[in-house]
Amino acid sequence: MTLLSPITAKAAELRSVFDQARAAPFFSGKEEQTEDLLAIRVSRDAYAIRVSEISGLTTDRKIVAFPSPVPELLGVAGVRGALVPVYSLAMFLGYNAETERTRWFALCGAEDPVALVFSDFEGYVRVPLTELYATEQKDVSRTHVEHVVRATDMVRAVVSISLIRKTIQRRCGNDGVSKER
Amino acid sequence: MWTFGRKIAAGFTLAFLLLLGIGGVSYRSISALTSTSQLVTHTHQVLEHIADVLSLLKDAETGQRGYVITGDEAFLEPYQAAVGTVHNVVKDLRQLTADNPNQQSRIDKMEPLVAAKLAELKQTIDLRRKGNIEETTKLVRSGEGKKFMDDLRLLLTQMEREERDLLKQRADEVATASSSAKSTIIYGTAFCLVFVMAAGFFITRSLTGQIGAAIRHVQSSSAELQSAANQQASGAKESSTAMNEITTTISELLATSRQIAESAQRVAHVAEETSSAARSGDTTVQKSHESVNSIKRQVDLIVTHMLDLGKKSQQIGGILEIINELAEQTNILAINATIEASGAGDAGKRFAVVADEIRKLADRVGGSTKEIRVLIEEIRAAVNTTVMATEGGSKAVDLGARQFMEVASALKQITELLGTTTAAAREIELSTKQQATAVEQVNVAVSNVAKAAKETEVSSGQTLQTAGQLAGLSRDLIRLIQANASA
Numbered sequence: 316m317t318l319l320s321p322i323t324a325k326a327a328e329l330r331s332v333f334d335q336a337r338a339a340p341f342f343s344g345k346e347e348q349t350e351d352l353l354a355i356r357v358s359r360d361a362y363a364i365r366v367s368e369i370s371g372l373t374t375d376r377k378i379v380a381f382p383s384p385v386p387e388l389l390g391v392a393g394v395r396g397a398l399v400p401v402y403s404l405a406m407f408l409g410y411n412a413e414t415e416r417t418r419w420f421a422l423c424g425a426e427d428p429v430a431l432v433f434s435d436f437e438g439y440v441r442v443p444l445t446e447l448y449a450t451e452q453k454d455v456s457r458t459h460v461e462h463v464v465r466a467t468d469m470v471r472a473v474v475s476i477s478l479i480r481k482t483i484q485r486r487c488g489n490d491g492v493s494k495e496r
Numbered sequence: 497m498w499t500f501g502r503k504i505a506a507g508f509t510l511a512f513l514l515l516l517g518i519g520g521v522s523y524r525s526i527s528a529l530t531s532t533s534q535l536v537t538h539t540h541q542v543l544e545h546i547a548d549v550l551s552l553l554k555d556a557e558t559g560q561r562g563y564v565i566t567g568d569e570a571f572l573e574p575y576q577a578a579v580g581t582v583h584n585v586v587k588d589l590r591q592l593t594a595d596n597p598n599q600q601s602r603i604d605k606m607e608p609l610v611a612a613k614l615a616e617l618k619q620t621i622d623l624r625r626k627g628n629i630e631e632t633t634k635l636v637r638s639g640e641g642k643k644f645m646d647d648l649r650l651l652l653t654q655m656e657r658e659e660r661d662l663l664k665q666r667a668d669e670v671a672t673a674s675s676s677a678k679s680t681i682i683y684g685t686a687f688c689l690v691f692v693m694a695a696g697f698f699i700t701r702s703l704t705g706q707i708g709a710a711i712r713h714v715q716s717s718s719a720e721l722q723s724a725a726n727q728q729a730s731g732a733k734e735s736s737t738a739m740n741e742i743t744t745t746i747s748e749l750l751a752t753s754r755q756i757a758e759s760a761q762r763v764a765h766v767a768e769e770t771s772s773a774a775r776s777g778d779t780t781v782q783k784s785h786e787s788v789n790s791i792k793r794q795v796d797l798i799v800t801h802m803l804d805l806g807k808k809s810q811q812i813g814g815i816l817e818i819i820n821e822l823a824e825q826t827n828i829l830a831i832n833a834t835i836e837a838s839g840a841g842d843a844g845k846r847f848a849v850v851a852d853e854i855r856k857l858a859d860r861v862g863g864s865t866k867e868i869r870v871l872i873e874e875i876r877a878a879v880n881t882t883v884m885a886t887e888g889g890s891k892a893v894d895l896g897a898r899q900f901m902e903v904a905s906a907l908k909q910i911t912e913l914l915g916t917t918t919a920a921a922r923e924i925e926l927s928t929k930q931q932a933t934a935v936e937q938v939n940v941a942v943s944n945v946a947k948a949a950k951e952t953e954v955s956s957g958q959t960l961q962t963a964g965q966l967a968g969l970s971r972d973l974i975r976l977i978q979a980n981a982s983a
Contacts (some may be wrong), residue, residue: 321871325864333857351834367838372831374824425839439831439855 356435368476371422507695518684525677552578613644715970721963729956739946764921771914823861830855
């Protein structure tokens with residue numbers, strides 16, 4: 316009974332939170348300017364992705380590899396009934412992609428979507444915009460990072476999906492991948 | 497090694513043999529001298545008889561001449577004495593020279609001449625007696641008588657010369673024998689003296705050395721004897737003291753033996769009581785064994801329930817995995833709903849709030865499932881530990897049951913052994929009483945030994961005194977054989 320009592324307490328707490336959420340009004344009077352972020356890990360390093368820059372999140376999709384001159388392109392995967400090119404977020408951030416797990420897929424772009432894969436998803440965080448700090452682009456690992464944020468008690472680099480998409484579009488424009496699509 | 501008696505006997509034997517040799521040689525020399533002296537005396541007797549024969553014949557002639565001249569019968573007295581004696585003298589002379597053929601031959605010649613001379617003298621005397629002076633003178637003047645006398649003188653001179661030669665020869669022999677005897681006595685005595693002195697010197701030196709060594713040995717032995725007697729005396733004193741202590745100890749031992757006998761009696765009594773208690777304990781152990789078997793069954797049941805609990809925990813873990821997965825998928829759906837809601841503009845704001853709440857709930861569910869997983873793992877670990885502990889308890893109960901059986905067996909054995917102990921205690925009591933009697937006898941014996949030790953102590957003192965006297969005696973002996981000895 317002693318061992319099971321924390322579980323019972325946890326269940327009661329969850330029930331209470333859910334009930335309170337349902338009981339509270341949808342909008343309070345004054346709303347703070349916030350940014351929604353996904354806390355992730357790339358090669359065990361802490362990063363964040365803006366929720367506003369992705370069109371969906373999914374897991375465990377089969378990647379079908381095909382030869383390509385673009386090293387970051389791992390292959391294609393079926394997501395929501397469509398074939399989506401899958402790129403390694405780790406390689407865009409300057410890591411070696413061979414040792415990286417490919418469990419999480421972040422879909423980017425509504426009309427011409429691409430998927431960026433990463434190993435670990437830690438949670439959904441909402442931070443005030445004042446917690447976002449601009450960063451200087453000095454090395455390769457920071458090419459696709461414009462801000463850093465303090466979230467979940469640590470400082471995380473905020474990956475700029477828009478910059479990554481520009482990089483992809485630039486490369487696809489050169490080798491003609493986008494023409495095939 | 498020769499003994500003293502043998503050495504002395506050998507020295508005296510050699511000296512005796514030498515003296516015997518010297519005495520034998522001297523006896524032989526003196527015998528020879530005596531014999532030669534007898535022969536000289538004999539020769540002197542022969543010479544005397546030869547002189548007597550001539551003297552008697554001269555006396556007869558003197559008487560004959562006096563008578564012839566005077567006619568007086570008185571002058572015939574020497575004649576008549578010589579006529580009556582001369583034959584006997586010649587006869588003795590023949591006997592004295594019986595071993596000399598030369599003298600016998602001369603005597604053979606002399607006897608007729610003596611007879612002829614005496615006949616001539618008698619004829620002359622007869623003629624004168626008859627008064628026939630002329631005829632008598634004529635006969636005298638014829639020189640017949642003188643011739644007889646000359647022949648006789650010649651024979652007697654030869655005989656005397658031979659006897660003188662013999663006398664000289666025998667005198668030389670006497671001198672030689674005397675000299676030989678003298679030399680033998682002088683040199684033999686001197687040699688014997690030298691030998692006796694040498695033998696005396698060597699025997700004395702040998703005996704002095706041997707006796708001196710023996711006396712020194714006796715001296716050192718007496719010193720050792722003194723030391724040993726001292727040690728013996730001190731040892732005897734210690735023995736006497738030790739015997740006294742032993743006597744005291746034995747008295748204590750005797751008292752202890754009596755106490756042991758009493759204790760053995762009490763032990764027998766206690767053993768009987770213990771035997772009764774052990775039988776009672778055996779019954780209690782049997783009951784306890786049944787209780788332990790009941791506990792064992794309960795423990796087995798607990799183990800079965802705990803194993804079920806472990807399996808259920810595993811099943812809960814599996815369900816929790818599903819819940820976790822559902823929470824994750826819910827979270828993903830909520831995120832995607834949020835994204836979709838944000839894309840729907842103001843119309844989607846309300847939906848976004850709901851999606852956000854769902855996401856938060858999913859987040860909490862995910863966190864809670866993690867916590868619950870930890871709790872479940874702890875429960876499983878606790879169950880495993882409990883199962884192991886219970887199994888250990890079950891084994892301990894098994895062991896306890898076995899030990900109870902062993903205790904029961906041991907109690908039976910104790911009961912049997914207590915019977916043996918009671919018998920043994922009785923035997924100990926009896927033996928200890930016998931031992932007490934024996935110890936009393938030993939006490940008496942030890943008292944005797946103590947007395948003997950005291951006597952030994954006294955005897956050691958006497959031995960010490962005797963050893964001292966022996967040492968003094970050996971010093972005196974050393975002084976006797978070595979005048980300048982300082983020992």
